[in-house]
Amino acid sequence: MAVDPKFKGHSYGPYRYEVGLEKIREFAVAISSAALPYEAARHSPRQLRPIYHDLETGKASRHGSVVAPPTFCVNFAMAPFLEAVVDPQLSIDLPMLLHGEQTFEFFDVVRPGDVMTTSGVITDIYERAQKDFIIVVSESKNQTGKLVVRGTWTAVVRR
Amino acid sequence: MAGRTPVVLERECDRYRPIYYAAASGDFNPIHLDKEVAQAVGLPGNILHGMCTMAWAAEVAVDALGGDPGDLKTLQVRFSRPVKIDDRITFSAELGTDEANPGRLQIKALNQEGQEVLKNAWATGPAAEAR
Numbered sequence: 001m002a003v004d005p006k007f008k009g010h011s012y013g014p015y016r017y018e019v020g021l022e023k024i025r026e027f028a029v030a031i032s033s034a035a036l037p038y039e040a041a042r043h044s045p046r047q048l049r050p051i052y053h054d055l056e057t058g059k060a061s062r063h064g065s066v067v068a069p070p071t072f073c074v075n076f077a078m079a080p081f082l083e084a085v086v087d088p089q090l091s092i093d094l095p096m097l098l099h100g101e102q103t104f105e106f107f108d109v110v111r112p113g114d115v116m117t118t119s120g121v122i123t124d125i126y127e128r129a130q131k132d133f134i135i136v137v138s139e140s141k142n143q144t145g146k147l148v149v150r151g152t153w154t155a156v157v158r159r
Numbered sequence: 160m161a162g163r164t165p166v167v168l169e170r171e172c173d174r175y176r177p178i179y180y181a182a183a184s185g186d187f188n189p190i191h192l193d194k195e196v197a198q199a200v201g202l203p204g205n206i207l208h209g210m211c212t213m214a215w216a217a218e219v220a221v222d223a224l225g226g227d228p229g230d231l232k233t234l235q236v237r238f239s240r241p242v243k244i245d246d247r248i249t250f251s252a253e254l255g256t257d258e259a260n261p262g263r264l265q266i267k268a269l270n271q272e273g274q275e276v277l278k279n280a281w282a283t284g285p286a287a288e289a290r
Contacts (some may be wrong), residue, residue, distance in 0.1 A: 030183035033176075063229055070226060070234065076209050102235070103236075
């Protein structure tokens with residue numbers, strides 16, 4: 001069953017997320033090929049970029065702090081997309097859903113202690129080659145109201 | 160900034176990588192964690208989160224931009240093929256030759272069989288923005 005295009009324009013959020021140092025470290029290990037725990041992985045700079053976990057490196061950088069890996073933003077920016085695809089009104093068969101495409105525009109880094117607020121909207125729904133495409137655009141701002149990341153999330157639902 | 164010599168990064172999807180990534184990202188979709196659920200919907204087995212592959216692509220882009228994650232301004236990918244358990248992905252980033260988009264980094268991501276797991280993958284840094 002096709003996803004009804006009438007849900008175009010549906011918005012989700014706002015969602016609030018507080019960024020923690022240990023969560024950034026956990027994410028940095030997960031996106032390496034190193035094994036957990038962090039204490040075992042932290043000595044391999046080829047796996048784990050020091051600015052993602054080392055306080056001294058962060059302090060000495062132009063950012064003045066540890067910063068999150070760019071796609072750490074999934075932890076907050078994905079919320080509208082996740083809520084849209086499980087929205088019972090859209091009746092998407094979740095195991096048939098694949099993440100088709102993704103774009104991020106980054107306007108600032110994310111630091112431990114930042115408080116992020118994310119909202120999102122379904123900007124398009126269409127059908128192509130027996131598949132449904134659902135596009136969600138998210139915008140995440142930090143505690144100063146600055147736009148930090150805009151995400152364009154494309155879900156593909158197979159039939 | 161990367162020149163015409165590609166910057167390369169290797170990453171392996173070991174057996175537990177999707178579990179680590181699920182916990183770190185909050186995405187617990189069972190197709191990433193449960194072989195039986197994945198096979199029931201026609202996948203070869205549980206597959207890595209596309210967003211983890213994209214995180215790896217971001218790393219090679221940051222390397223190519225000189226190592227400061229704050230220099231990554233745009234990142235786009237299309238997920239063209241699932242990353243399976245034990246896949247080894249070789250990422251590369253180099254300045255593209257697209258006249259319309261000078262400064263754009265082209266990203267390639269090939270599995271151990273030479274198949275592209277990402278298509279239309281590219282990134283920009285501050286240099287491209289300033290033009």
